[in-house]
Amino acid sequence: MRSSNSDLLWAKIRLAEGRLNFASNRFWSHPGLAELLPVFLVQLHRVMRGGIDLMRVARERALSMPDDPVAQLIVPYLDQHIVEEQDHDDWLLDDLGTIGISPDEVAAATPLPSVVSLLGAQYFWALNIHPVTVFGYLIVLEGNPPLTEQLEAIRRRTRLPATAFRCLIAHADNDPHHIAELNSTLDTMPLTPEQQKYLALSAFHTIDAVASVFEELLEPSLSSVGSTLDTLYAS
Amino acid sequence: MATKKSAAKKSVAKKAVKTAAKKTVKKSPLKKAAKKKAAPKKSNLERLMAADVISAENAGEHDAATLNKLSSAEVNSLIKIRKKMGAAPLSIQAGSRPNFPV
Numbered sequence: 038m039r040s041s042n043s044d045l046l047w048a049k050i051r052l053a054e055g056r057l058n059f060a061s062n063r064f065w066s067h068p069g070l071a072e073l074l075p076v077f078l079v080q081l082h083r084v085m086r087g088g089i090d091l092m093r094v095a096r097e098r099a100l101s102m103p104d105d106p107v108a109q110l111i112v113p114y115l116d117q118h119i120v121e122e123q124d125h126d127d128w129l130l131d132d133l134g135t136i137g138i139s140p141d142e143v144a145a146a147t148p149l150p151s152v153v154s155l156l157g158a159q160y161f162w163a164l165n166i167h168p169v170t171v172f173g174y175l176i177v178l179e180g181n182p183p184l185t186e187q188l189e190a191i192r193r194r195t196r197l198p199a200t201a202f203r204c205l206i207a208h209a210d211n212d213p214h215h216i217a218e219l220n221s222t223l224d225t226m227p228l229t230p231e232q233q234k235y236l237a238l239s240a241f242h243t244i245d246a247v248a249s250v251f252e253e254l255l256e257p258s259l260s261s262v263g264s265t266l267d268t269l270y271a272s
Numbered sequence: 273m274a275t276k277k278s279a280a281k282k283s284v285a286k287k288a289v290k291t292a293a294k295k296t297v298k299k300s301p302l303k304k305a306a307k308k309k310a311a312p313k314k315s316n317l318e319r320l321m322a323a324d325v326i327s328a329e330n331a332g333e334h335d336a337a338t339l340n341k342l343s344s345a346e347v348n349s350l351i352k353i354r355k356k357m358g359a360a361p362l363s364i365q366a367g368s369r370p371n372f373p374v
Contacts, residue, residue, distance in 0.1 A: 234343045241349045
């Protein structure tokens with residue numbers, strides 16, 4: 038029996054996800070997590086805001102392909118998903134405000150090279166290959182949602198205020214629903230072998246780039262106690 | 273007659289050049305070495321196992337037909353990703369993973 042598009046993509050993701058799990062586990066179990074977490078949230082804000090722009094670009098590109106059956110299925114999905122995600126960066130900005138990081142400071146923070154790579158590659162694929170590649174990015178990011186109990190344990194360990202976790206907790210509640218929609222939308226698409234290949238390459242790049250974000254956050258120049266945020270703003 | 277003779281000479285000369293070229297090709301040590309080194313093409317599953325993307329114990333968990341349909345770009349990308357993990361074990365489960373929710 039032929040595998041569905043999403044089954045095939047997930048089978049490929051399983052081959053690479055060890056890299057993300059390894060880097061992610063190292064970050065979330067780091068003894069200096071209380072200092073690292075605000076910087077993580079600042080970078081996460083970059084990804085959230087950049088992700089909305091990316092989806093808009095992919096939608097526009099899909100709209101410009103009226104004879105492409107896959108592109109025609111991408112447009113309504115992204116129309117809906119952009120609306121679902123559009124205020125999340127503001128929620129995160131509010132959360133950051135409760136731990137003393139102002140919107141100006143968030144805007145002044147330099148995006149990590151891995152964050153630029155994470156999003157930048159997606160623009161290339163969406164504009165130069167096919168906008169369906171953005172599904173490789175979305176499935177990896179939405180496919181491993183945080184668990185509320187994990188976030189609660191991290192909050193207790195870092196002693197950061199609960200208000201710093203509101204946006205993350207909202208994703209713990211919503212992302213399982215989002216991934217089901219992503220999978221079912223992907224399964225309706227008449228993907229070519231070439232498109233399946235690029236979807237996988239997009240997912241692999243996303244895994245690698247997110248793992249690199251965690252690694253960069255743990256680099257000595259960024260993780261020295263007390264200077265984490267200063268370094269980010271100065272760089 | 274003179275024309276026939278010169279045509280025959282030309283033909284002999286051509287044959288000599290061809291033979292010399294063949295001999296040169298046969299004698300080339302580079303080509304011989306390349307022929308010796310040419311190994312049978314590995315399957316994707318073999319490449320992924322050799323690079324420790326898939327361990328021998330877990331090979332049965334993966335659908336060989338699906339793996340062997342992967343493009344070389346996908347296989348290369350998986351091998352690069354595995355290399356970045358260094359000696360870390362393959363079967364790392366997500367522990368406390370609130371990753372990048374977008």
